[in-house]
Amino acid sequence: MKFATKVLHAGIEPDPSTGAIMTPIFQTSTYVQEAPGKNKGYEYARTDNPTRTVLQNNLAALENGKYGLCFASGLAATDAVIKLMNPGDEVLSSNDLYGGSYRIFTKVFERFGVKFKFIAMHEPGEIKKHITPKTKLIWLETPTNPMMNVIDIPAAVSSAKTVGAIVCVDNTFASPYLQNPLDMGADLVLHSVTKFIAGHSDVVMGAIVTSDEKLFDQLKFLQNACGGVPGPQDCFLVLRGVKTLHLRMERHCTNGATIANFLFGHPKIEKVYYPGLSNHPHHELAKNQMRGFGGMISFTLKGNQMEDALRLLSATRLFSLAESLGGVESLIGHPASMTHASIPKAERERGGLVDTLIRLSVGIEDAEDLIADLEQAIG
Numbered sequence: 001m002k003f004a005t006k007v008l009h010a011g012i013e014p015d016p017s018t019g020a021i022m023t024p025i026f027q028t029s030t031y032v033q034e035a036p037g038k039n040k041g042y043e044y045a046r047t048d049n050p051t052r053t054v055l056q057n058n059l060a061a062l063e064n065g066k067y068g069l070c071f072a073s074g075l076a077a078t079d080a081v082i083k084l085m086n087p088g089d090e091v092l093s094s095n096d097l098y099g100g101s102y103r104i105f106t107k108v109f110e111r112f113g114v115k116f117k118f119i120a121m122h123e124p125g126e127i128k129k130h131i132t133p134k135t136k137l138i139w140l141e142t143p144t145n146p147m148m149n150v151i152d153i154p155a156a157v158s159s160a161k162t163v164g165a166i167v168c169v170d171n172t173f174a175s176p177y178l179q180n181p182l183d184m185g186a187d188l189v190l191h192s193v194t195k196f197i198a199g200h201s202d203v204v205m206g207a208i209v210t211s212d213e214k215l216f217d218q219l220k221f222l223q224n225a226c227g228g229v230p231g232p233q234d235c236f237l238v239l240r241g242v243k244t245l246h247l248r249m250e251r252h253c254t255n256g257a258t259i260a261n262f263l264f265g266h267p268k269i270e271k272v273y274y275p276g277l278s279n280h281p282h283h284e285l286a287k288n289q290m291r292g293f294g295g296m297i298s299f300t301l302k303g304n305q306m307e308d309a310l311r312l313l314s315a316t317r318l319f320s321l322a323e324s325l326g327g328v329e330s331l332i333g334h335p336a337s338m339t340h341a342s343i344p345k346a347e348r349e350r351g352g353l354v355d356t357l358i359r360l361s362v363g364i365e366d367a368e369d370l371i372a373d374l375e376q377a378i379g
């Protein structure tokens with residue numbers, strides 16, 4: 001099946017008891033058993049829920065993987081992946097990543113003896129320089145949040161193989177429509193489903209997809225043992241949202257490109273970070289490993305004055321000032337004080353995340369209206 005067919009049909013069958021074409025919301029905590037140990041495959045809803053099962057199978061198909069697991073949030077999924085580690089194990093991570101990932105790594109898992117190294121993974125050769133026999137996991141986000149660097153997934157996979165480490169790609173920014181890390185050799189792909197997959201800013205959820213049976217068994221165990229599962233109502237909303245993922249992503253991509261070009265040509269804009277621009281340092285790599293460039297753009301204003309950035313952030317009318325991304329409506333954000341405030345300033349600036357950086361999540365509105373809004377806000 002091709003992508004547009006998969007979002008609608010992969011793993012989804014009419015409900016066998018009624019014929020309902022839409023997967024029902026199984027709002028139940030438990031399942032009646034005929035006799036001890038004799039059941040219909042469902043025992044308790046933390047372990048399994050039919051609405052969740054359908055969504056997990058659908059998401060697995062979208063990432064060309066065998067197994068999917070859904071979690072209560074993207075960070076609950078991240079939590080499960082890092083719990084594959086033991087004290088003393090090393091994780092190599094990109095230094096330009098979602099602030100909440102940095103926070104759970106440094107503030108939670110370092111206390112349990114897992115070691116994290118944050119490196120400029122988009123620089124060729126950096127992984128080889130820092131990988132050691134203790135490295136058990138390479139964690140990367142590409143494109144990165146918010147600097148829009150692109151990391152070479154096959155290169156990370158081949159470095160990981162030299163020490164037997166696994167590779168997990170946070171594919172939230174690209175979505176499975178634009179990039180499939182498992183096809184490039186990654187072991188795990190992780191999503192904040194909250195963003196493009198759900199797409200309507202009404203659900204918080206995470207997911208992991210893999211084709212490795214052993215990793216799946218370990219993660220499935222953690223999903224049940226630690227219990228960070230999503231409710232069936234949220235699974236229903238994501239099943240509903242995902243049906244238009246391909247259509248939404250097409251528009252995110254065309255609007256993203258139009259707005260990146262507008263910003264690039266604007267006399268008051270200093271820098272534009274968008275992998276679809278031909279002068280982006282990783283444009284060729286992005287063309288190789290992605291099928292499009294998405295709707296996430298970061299930029300700075302000329303002069304780099306904090307008051308100019310703050311004024312712009314409050315002046316847009318269609319772009320709403322909010323955390324999050326990937327919804328149908330356009331958002332504008334200030335990473336230094338919002339999504340990335342949990343990363344220390346010195347660490348942020350090492351990766352180029354200055355206090356005046358502005359991030360856009362370009363929605364699916366009419367591009368002309370979005371440009372007019374930015375034009376009046378930039379002034």
Ligand SMILES: *Cc1c(COP(=O)(O)O)cnc(C)c1O
Pocket residue numbers: 073074075076098100101141145170172173191192193194195204205206
């Ligand atoms: C939002 C986000 C997360 C965390 O997901 P939640 O659903 O908010 O827990 C992880 N990675 C990236 C790239 C994100 O944008």
